[in-house]
Amino acid sequence: MSTRRRPLRQVAVLILAASLAAATFASPTAAALANVDIGGGTDPGIAPAGHNSGATPQQVSPGNVAGFHLWVLNRDSARLNTFFMKAVSTAPAVGAYWSRNSEASQACDLTNNEILCTFGALNSGDVLNITAAFTLPTNPSQSEDNCKIAGEGGVGHTGASWRCVDFQFASGSGFVPGKNKSRGDIYHWHDSVRTDGGPDKGAQFPFCRPSTTCDANLLNVFNNLGVSNKNVQSTELTAPTEAFNSIYGSTGLAVADGFLFDCPTGLPTCGSHETTGSSAFVGEWSQADVNSEQHFETAFIRVDISMYGVKPDSIEGVVHLWQDTEDVWHEALPITNFCPSAGGPTDANECIWVSSSGKIVTVSVWLHDNGRIRTF
Numbered sequence: 158m159s160t161r162r163r164p165l166r167q168v169a170v171l172i173l174a175a176s177l178a179a180a181t182f183a184s185p186t187a188a189a190l191a192n193v194d195i196g197g198g199t200d201p202g203i204a205p206a207g208h209n210s211g212a213t214p215q216q217v218s219p220g221n222v223a224g225f226h227l228w229v230l231n232r233d234s235a236r237l238n239t240f241f242m243k244a245v246s247t248a249p250a251v252g253a254y255w256s257r258n259s260e261a262s263q264a265c266d267l268t269n270n271e272i273l274c275t276f277g278a279l280n281s282g283d284v285l286n287i288t289a290a291f292t293l294p295t296n297p298s299q300s301e302d303n304c305k306i307a308g309e310g311g312v313g314h315t316g317a318s319w320r321c322v323d324f325q326f327a328s329g330s331g332f333v334p335g336k337n338k339s340r341g342d343i344y345h346w347h348d349s350v351r352t353d354g355g356p357d358k359g360a361q362f363p364f365c366r367p368s369t370t371c372d373a374n375l376l377n378v379f380n381n382l383g384v385s386n387k388n389v390q391s392t393e394l395t396a397p398t399e400a401f402n403s404i405y406g407s408t409g410l411a412v413a414d415g416f417l418f419d420c421p422t423g424l425p426t427c428g429s430h431e432t433t434g435s436s437a438f439v440g441e442w443s444q445a446d447v448n449s450e451q452h453f454e455t456a457f458i459r460v461d462i463s464m465y466g467v468k469p470d471s472i473e474g475v476v477h478l479w480q481d482t483e484d485v486w487h488e489a490l491p492i493t494n495f496c497p498s499a500g501g502p503t504d505a506n507e508c509i510w511v512s513s514s515g516k517i518v519t520v521s522v523w524l525h526d527n528g529r530i531r532t533f
Contacts, residue, residue: 192233216351224362229285240279244272253289290364311347356381357415397456479528
């Protein structure tokens with residue numbers, strides 16, 4: 158008995174159809190992009206109600222180092238086998254570190270002023286914390302657009318001048334352009350830092366790795382030191398190395414002076430110097446901020462206040478005000494103790510030192526706390 162053969166064309170069609178069906182069931186090509194959430198700061202708990210800027214501090218002086226804290230949370234049930242980050246900015250990169258689920262930090266690669274982090278697998282529920290730093294150009298002008306691109310994650314800029322960073326995250330096959338709905342798509346977090354603080358403000362981020370000695374230059378920040386009869390005061394801040402023993406949660410250094418501020422009611426020592434005569438305030442108020450008002454038990458914050466046209470023998474002491482967590486002002490005991498030498502204290506007691514050069518007098522103050530200070 159004989160059988161009829163199917164035409165070769167029909168056999169080929171059936172084989173192709175079977176192959177396509179098998180491929181469809183085995184590996185869908187239209188998989189949705191994994192639910193990976195990204196935001197600025199150190200705590201993913203703020204999402205999804207709001208994703209804030211991770212700029213640290215929010216405003217940094219031109220020529221200084223700006224930092225960014227970011228978090229990444231895999232909210233998907235799927236495991237991403239590989240995950241990467243590339244940071245793109247017109248500001249040269251200093252470096253970056255990251256940790257997974259609060260484990261020990263690891264350094265990212267830095268090549269030609271570009272940051273590339275390789276995280277390995279990103280399991281469901283994994284949290285990454287990333288700190289990246291960039292050196293801002295000395296020219297504060299900015300020609301970039303609003304940093305934030307429609308349809309992509311991040312925040313727009315604020316202020317008159319700024320610098321943008323595009324943190325590009327990718328999974329699977331790396332940085333594949335386009336919107337192909339595959340695990341090769343890029344997740345963006347656009348962010349920016351202000352550079353328009355003005356001559357009376359200064360700020361920067363100390364990019365310090367835990368358990369290592371921080372670069373001393375990164376622990377120092379000042380506003381306009383060109384003191385003259387047009388700029389009657391400048392302030393310089395030097396933070397202790399104990400201020401930045403962790404890259405996560407650090408908010409940087411900031412100083413300011415030349416702002417309007419009156420002694421709050423209920424602070425008699427401060428109010429007693431808002432007068433004329435020998436006990437009156439001298440110069441302007443200065444603000445010192447190290448790592449979000451961190452308190453130091455034994456270490457010292459050094460603040461150098463330089464003033465134009467002030468006589469050294471007119472300085473008697475310093476008034477020190479600080480705010481609690483509810484923004485209520487308090488006053489510490491005035492610092493009238495003079496240090497043994499220009500090198501500062503030799504014990505745990507706060508003290509001041511007065512020096513002069515020409516028409517400029519500098520009052521150096523060693524403090525355990527941040528806040529506002531003014532000489533009298």
